[in-house]
Amino acid sequence: MKILVIEDEKELCDSIVKYLKQEGYVVETAKDFYSAQEKVGIYDYDCLIVDISLPGGSGLDIIKKIKKSDKPAGIIIISAKNSLDDKIEGLDIGADDYIPKPFHLSELNARLKSLFRRKNFEGKKEIVLNEIVLIPELNKVTINKKELDLTKKEYDLLMYFATNKNRVLTKDAIAEHLWGDNIDGADSLDFVYQHVKNLRKKIMEKGGKDYIKTVYSMGYKFCID
């Protein structure tokens, strides 16, 4: 999987690159409009992560260009402007997703994976975590071939773990992933705890292993080899 990150803020760009490289992607960067245009013109990428406001031009123009060229790249917009217009216009001209800054890297990763799944880039329809198998098309989970009955939120939570396996997921990132960024305050963190507890219980009842580890009070990690 080859990804191009178009982001002018060096530090943020580095963080994204580092996180995605750990996921095993090939990541390249472009720090301004012209180098981005150049790279998009020469190389093929599976996905573009595009900031809208760039030195030298708008990220929207790059999206338009790649859409015209018939290259099958997925596009995720990241925009600090948090502007609705950007979002609407971006999705209108063919972007696949939009994440307002600031965002959790784990959220970006989850969206990226979900995009790849939808585009069927990785060629598999199931996510296999040892005995646990997620079938996103059917929103179904099985453990040792037996179906696991999960609520919507529990399914989303497991999916979030699956796309960020062996990563520390902060409670905050989980809360935002499950309920959107309207959720505010300490209460939501307790709810995350409740959900993780329930999910863990359900998995273990069906004979699954306890993969979810608590990382101090910071968050959780789905540990799997």
Add this chain to the structure above:
Amino acid sequence: MKLLNKTGIYTILGSALVFVLGGFIFYNFLNMEINTELAEKLYQEKYKIESQLQKLDSLPALILEPSDPVQFEEVEANEFKTEFKFVDTLIYDKYEDENVPSRQIRFYAKAKAKIYYVIISKSLLESEDLVDVITKALAILFVIFLFFIYLLNRFVSKKIWSPFFVNLNKIKEFDLSALKPLQLENSDINEFKQLNQVILNMTSKMQGDYKSLKEFSENASHEIQTPLAIIKSKLELLIQSESLKEDQMQAIQSVYDAANRLSRLNQALILLSKIENHQFEKREQINFSELIKKHISNFSELIEAKEIKLKQSVQNNVILTINPILADILISNLITNAIKHNAEKGEIEIKLLADSFLISNTGEDLKANPLELFERFKKENTGSESLGLGLSIVKKIIESEKLLIEYSYQKPNHIIQIKF
């Protein structure tokens, strides 16, 4: 009290005084004139009688009534005096059956052989009637005057004050955040012209200040986004490290929590200023019932986890013309609010009717003024981690979408009702 009423009252009081004083003077002058006239008439009668008597030996014996204007009495010759006197007295009038105030001239008159004592009377009733007439006339005049003043005031208020009232209404409706300049009606009256000028200067100054303040806070918010994004992403990378000790992790967590809080705060402020800037003007017909059901199911597990009992009655297919994003935030904020501030094992009631939406939750009595809860950064519990912006966002949305919101507390329920 209206300015016109006030000046009207002073005009009426002043003119009433003038009318009373004028009446008094008028009466005195007239009275004086009448008295002189009366005296002259009595003199004339006296002269007539004297000159007639000089030609006669004696007067014919007449039966005189006490009310007759001329009375005679024969007296001894030695009683004759040349002096005469005026006397005011009451004379009984047989026909009218009342005492009539009269003025008399009393004198002695010589006939050829005899001396008579003569009394000539004239009724004073005329002058008494005069007071009556004057009072009545003045009263009528006064009423006419009042009516005139009333008409004048109406005219003045319509003609002269109308630009003033028009402008007053415009100033009342003036919205600082709308950033539309105030348009005032011109007047040819100098005072009003000056007033308009002063108000226009003031409002444009206010708008300028408001605009730059707003731009500043907006820019600040946007500029804060990027460093925040960097802090968060670096922290997220840092916690992936396997070699961190617990105390290091705790320190990182504190920083991470603070950064998240700042980030949420910033986003809420940006949202508020966007609503204020009318960046959510696009309205669509949305199915409010479905929206509410969606949010209830989104939060249902949260509600269960907190052991809150949810009572809901959502009428189907309630269609509203509203900005979809704002509608989403509105409902989500209200439901989160009801969950967050609920009592242990409390209750939430959600009711949607064709013309109103009601959400109530159990909770402790408010210590603060309920209206303050809708202000920014007001929260019941200052120690809580809540931002204190949720309800002010709700209020801004309500204002922007021109809905009505009501808060009431019926122990133990906090009730928020929105009317469409």
